[in-house]
Structure formats: structure tokens, C-alpha cells
Amino acid sequence: MQHLADEQRRIRLGRRHRLAPSARADSVVAVADAVLALHATDPATVFLSACARLSQPGIAPVEQALYEDVSLVRLLSIRNTLFTVSRELAPYVDASNARSVAAKERRTLLKYLAEDGNGLDEQWLTLTERETLAALAARGRATGSELSAAVPALRTKITFFPGKKYEAVQGVASRVLRILAAEGHIRRDRPRGSWTSSRFRWTPSEPWGPLDPAGARTELALRWLRSYGPATEADLTWWTGWGLGQLRKALAAAGAEEVRLDGSTGWVAPGDSSPEPALEPWAALLPGLDPSAMGWADRSFHLASEHRAALFDRSGNIGPTVWWNGRIVGGWAQRADGEPVWRLLSDVGRDATVALEAEVSRLAEWVGGARITPRFRPPLERELSA
Incomplete structure (x- = not known):
């Protein structure tokens, strides 16, 4: 069994997640596909995660992909959880995950209505x-408020968790719109306000074409291994x-290969078990919930436990x-x-400090x-921003 040490995992992360300068991408879609999905609960995270990986960062190319080309979509x-993925990957995410989420959202609202x-x-x-x-x-x-003004039923109020x-x-407006979006009938368009705003407008959309859920899981598992492997089942x-x-059926169908990690065993995509050459030194400033920080259950190969x-935060969200x-x-x-400030928790030397100062300026x-x-x-973000 091939051994891929933690250093190899860090090399792959820098190259495959487009974080090293030599690996940076020329398009926002290439960034999204490199990490599969950009966390989108916080709208600013999409921009920060994308621009950290772009050779020419900027707000305009991200907005172009989201709202003009619609080459990126939120699901x-x-x-x-709300993620932004490429339009090419979206049908696989829809079939393997989003459909079941939409069905659960509908069942939950119907339960509340009955109660x-x-x-x-x-x-x-x-x-x-x-x-x-x-109306849309x-x-x-239109915004949710505008739709509520046009559709009286959306202004209906109900009691949630009666007796608790x-x-x-x-x-009910936000829950109805959430279901319609999860099912693909509507999508989030430009927000009211700046790129950091979460007051999105809605616009009509079409549900994704039918894909077999098992086949979609196989494709998503294969792509995940190419971006995040080697990694464990967990x-x-x-x-x-x-x-x-x-999961195990998807790994088997994808032809995943088992490898030996430092302290455990993991999986890689077929033919992807060979060590990779080292990268140039690289530094990065990534936002909260960035996929490179949140992509694994066990992050010990890139995160010291004392940090x-x-x-x-208390819910397990990284800043x-x-x-x-x-x-x-x-x-x-x-x-x-608005001034960016940062603090090191590890002693990484003068070269790292110089590189990080350049990233702060960028x-x-x-x-x-x-x-x-x-x-x-x-805690650290709160302290630094005060």
C-alpha cells in the first residue's frame, strides 16, 4: 500500500486548492471546481475564497460568474448548507444531496402547518x-419582501413549536422561498446593497435535469478525492x-484506491497515489468556513490542536x-x-512574515x-477586530 505522509497532503492542498502562487486560477469557475463547493452561508465568503485563489482577484469577475454568466450557482x-458550485457540477450535487434536502424542507414545513x-x-x-x-x-x-407584498398568502404567520x-x-415567506429555491424553481440573484449583503433578490430558474442519485454520488466522490484526497471515509x-x-458504494463504483496515511488509512482517486513534487513557499489569508479549512473531519495534518x-466558535465553525x-x-x-490585521499562532520565521505581509496588501x-x-x-477574530 502506497504511503502518503502529511507533508504530501499539504503539497496537494496547496496545488489542487489553487493556493500556491504557481497554482492560482484564471477564472472563478476553475476555483470553484478546484474545491468543488464554496461555502455561501456568508455571502462575503464566496468572494474571499475565490479571490484568494485567483491570479487576478477582484469583485467584478465573481459577480459576473454569479449573476451575469450564471456559471456559478448557489444550492x-x-x-x-448553502454552497456555491459550478453550473457543470450542480446537477451532481442536486441529485446526490440537494433533492433530499428539499424533500426534508417540504416535509418540515407541512408538519408545522398541520401543527x-x-x-x-x-x-x-x-x-x-x-x-x-x-408573481416572480x-x-x-424581486426580494422576499416584494413577493410578500404581491402574494398575501406569504404574509401568513403560524406558530412554530407550539407548547414548547x-x-x-x-x-412562512422565508420557508416557502427556501423550498422553491432548494427545488430549483428560483435562485438567488444580485443582492440589495454591496457584494457582502445577504439581502438577495430572487429570480426564476429551472430545476436540474434528472440524474440517478447513486451515479451522482459516485461522480461527486471521485471529484472530491481528486481535490481532497488522500482522505479517510470519515x-x-x-x-x-x-x-x-x-459512501462505500460510491467509493467502490469510483474505483477509489486505498493508501496508508500517517496514523491511518485513506483513499485516493484511481491512479492518484504517487507522491507529488514540492511547491514553492506560499502564504494565504482565507475566510471563515473556507473549504481548505473545513474540507476534512480530521484536520490534524494542517491544523495544530492547540490552535x-x-x-x-462554539459550534465548530472556523474563522x-x-x-x-x-x-x-x-x-x-x-x-x-477596514484595515486587515493578523496574528501568528506558530513561529514560522521571517520569510513567512514577508510573504504574509504581501498577501495582506493583496x-x-x-x-x-x-x-x-x-x-x-x-475568539481570535473578535479580539483582532476590536
Whole structure:
């Protein structure tokens, strides 16, 4: 069995995730495909993750891909989380993950409607969705508030968790729109405000074509191994959210090959077990929830355990990170005036400091005057930004 040490995993990360200068991409789509999916719960993360990997970073090319070319799309999918993927990969993500997420969202809302006791049922939901889609088609694009003004049913309020101590009365609009988006009938368009805003407009869309879920899982597993391998079953299970049986069938169908890691065994794509040549020294500033930081369940090959408390929030979300040669060595933030600030948690030497200062300047240049506050804020980010 071929042995791929942790250093090899860090070399692959720098090259395949387009983080080393020699590996940077010329297009946003190439970046997205390199890491498969860009975390999109926080809209700024898509821009920060993409620009860290672009040879010519900028807001305009990301917006062009998202809203003009629509070569990147946002999907509620993997682990019931919003991700941005390339349009070419989207049908596989839809069939392997998003369809089941959409079905669960629909079942959950129907359950809440039934518990409310006001006669709201599946027929009511279907009619509300039709009216919403018709209103959106007539306008071309609209915010949730604008659609609620046009469709009275969207202004309906129901009681969630009746009888519980966390009982709450809420409107149904956001949940109806969430279902329509998860099923592919609508998509998020340009937000109201800047590129950091999450107040998206909605626009009509078409559901993705039918793909066999098992075949889609096989394709997604194969692509994941090419980007993140070598990795363990636990890593891929965590990333996809699939059951162990589904995962093992996908690995077998993909022809995955077993390799020996430092302290465990893992998997690579077929023919991908040979060591790779070293990279030039590289530094990176990555945003919270970046795929290179969150892509594995076990991150010990690039993250020292003593750094976790400073870089993660209480829910396990990682904040903005500083990288040197495939390792997380610190964190960064923006001050109130927009100035990027960073702190090392490891002693990495003068060369690393010089390279990181260059990355800070590169980041500040394309971000301009935008103020970015991560949605999930770990202790170090809060301290640095204060």
C-alpha cells in the first residue's frame, strides 16, 4: 500500500486548492471546481475564497460568474448548507444531496402547518407556491419582501413549536422561498446593497435535469478525492453527509484506491497515489468556513490542536485563517476602519512574515473600502477586530 505522509497532503492542498502562487486560477469557475463547493452561508465568503485563489482577484469577475454568466450557482445542499458550485457540477450535487434536502424542507414545513391548526395544508402550500412563482415571473426579480407584498398568502404567520418553551410566531415567506429555491424553481440573484449583503433578490430558474442519485454520488466522490484526497471515509462522510453504506458504494463504483496515511488509512482517486513534487513557499489569508479549512473531519495534518480554541466558535465553525505552506498558523480580521490585521499562532520565521505581509496588501487592494464581519466569529477574530 502506497504511503502518503502529511507533508504530501499539504503539497496537494496547496496545488489542487489553487493556493500556491504557481497554482492560482484564471477564472472563478476553475476555483470553484478546484474545491468543488464554496461555502455561501456568508455571502462575503464566496468572494474571499475565490479571490484568494485567483491570479487576478477582484469583485467584478465573481459577480459576473454569479449573476451575469450564471456559471456559478448557489444550492442548499451538502449538510443542509448553502454552497456555491459550478453550473457543470450542480446537477451532481442536486441529485446526490440537494433533492433530499428539499424533500426534508417540504416535509418540515407541512408538519408545522398541520401543527398550527388553522387548516393550512399541502393544497394551501401548493397554491401559495404557484402564486409566488407567477408573481416572480411577472417581475423578473424581486426580494422576499416584494413577493410578500404581491402574494398575501406569504404574509401568513403560524406558530412554530407550539407548547414548547421556545414557541414562536413567524411568517412562512422565508420557508416557502427556501423550498422553491432548494427545488430549483428560483435562485438567488444580485443582492440589495454591496457584494457582502445577504439581502438577495430572487429570480426564476429551472430545476436540474434528472440524474440517478447513486451515479451522482459516485461522480461527486471521485471529484472530491481528486481535490481532497488522500482522505479517510470519515472525512468524506462528514463532507457529504451521506450514510456509510452510500459512501462505500460510491467509493467502490469510483474505483477509489486505498493508501496508508500517517496514523491511518485513506483513499485516493484511481491512479492518484504517487507522491507529488514540492511547491514553492506560499502564504494565504482565507475566510471563515473556507473549504481548505473545513474540507476534512480530521484536520490534524494542517491544523495544530492547540490552535483550535482561538480559531473556532462554539459550534465548530472556523474563522478567518492565516496559512503558511499548507498549515494554519494564525488568524486575521478587519478593524473597524477596514484595515486587515493578523496574528501568528506558530513561529514560522521571517520569510513567512514577508510573504504574509504581501498577501495582506493583496487582500486590502481588491477589498477596497468594504467592511467584512464574518457571520461566525471565533475568539481570535473578535479580539483582532476590536
